[in-house]
Amino acid sequence: RPLNDAPMESFTLDSLRASLEGQEDVILLCLIERATFANNSPTYDPSYLGVQNLSIVELFIRQTEAMEAKFGRYQNPEELPFFPNSSPIQMVPPHKFPQILYPPAASVNVSKVIWDAYFNELLPMFIKDGDDGNYQQTAAADLSCLQALSKRIHYGRFVGEVKFSEDPQNFSHAIQAKDIQTLMNMVTFASLEEAVVKRVFKKAEVFGQNVTLEQQDAEKDLFSSHLIHYMSKRWKSSY
Numbered sequence: 001r002p003l004n005d006a007p008m009e010s011f012t013l014d015s016l017r018a019s020l021e022g023q024e025d026v027i028l029l030c031l032i033e034r035a036t037f038a039n040n041s042p043t044y045d046p047s048y049l050g051v052q053n054l055s056i057v058e059l060f061i062r063q064t065e066a067m068e069a070k071f072g073r074y075q076n077p078e079e080l081p082f083f084p085n086s087s088p089i090q091m092v093p094p095h096k097f098p099q100i101l102y103p104p105a106a107s108v109n110v111s112k113v114i115w116d117a118y119f120n121e122l123l124p125m126f127i128k129d130g131d132d133g134n135y136q137q138t139a140a141a142d143l144s145c146l147q148a149l150s151k152r153i154h155y156g157r158f159v160g161e162v163k164f165s166e167d168p169q170n171f172s173h174a175i176q177a178k179d180i181q182t183l184m185n186m187v188t189f190a191s192l193e194e195a196v197v198k199r200v201f202k203k204a205e206v207f208g209q210n211v212t213l214e215q216q217d218a219e220k221d222l223f224s225s226h227l228i229h230y231m232s233k234r235w236k237s238s239y
């Protein structure tokens with residue numbers, strides 16, 4: 001469920017984990033949609049448009065975000081733009097979302113890391129070579145993937161806040177001592193991370209199937225085969 005006016009107490013570790021689990025589905029479906037288009041290299045070529053040396057994807061994302069900002073997308077603290085735009089123009093009145101995050105936590109922003117990892121690492125893992133001319137659709141699919149990934153990754157800020165609120169004394173102690181190792185041990189669970197990775201592999205396999213009414217065994221589509229192959233090379237060896 002999206003963030004709403006519910007009080008802070010209603011955000012529990014369980015409710016946040018349920019949200020994270022649902023967000024996995026969104027990410028996989030966005031990646032599957034992106035995989036229906038070819039690599040489409042002109043989408044990423046800064047010289048293709050001849051506009052301020054910006055690629056189609058960057059210009060499209062900048063303009064889409066500016067428009068979405070006007071309609072209030074980034075009033076919700078779950079959403080972070082890749083290109084923050086301080087334009088004061090707002091078409092919608094401000095909405096009072098709960099201020100769950102402690103200000104330093106709210107300032108945590110790894111959008112640049114997500115951007116680079118998506119284009120340089122994730123996308124080349126599964127995209128097929130070629131040019132089908134659908135550059136706008138490609139850029140739009142990239143933006144959906146990026147937004148879904150960014151939301152999932154930045155959700156860690158809410159999870160951290162709830163974990164703090166469950167054990168403020170021990171957390172405060174470690175924070176004051178700047179004991180990063182203890183803090184990391186307090187917020188991470190290797191077995192849970194392993195379970196998340198396994199669940200995502202399974203979902204990628206299921207979502208990537210072409211479901212037909214006639215066949216008993218659903219065929220695997222190219223996306224899931226490619227993605228799972230590369231994900232296995234990248235991550236499975238560590239589990």
Ligand SMILES: O=C(O)C(=O)C[C@]1(C(=O)O)C=C[C@@H](O)C=C1
Nearest residue numbers: 017159187188189190192193196
């Ligand atoms: O569920 C938690 O406790 C989280 O912190 C979320 C999450 C995740 O991103 O899936 C992050 C770190 C933990 O090691 C395990 C899981």
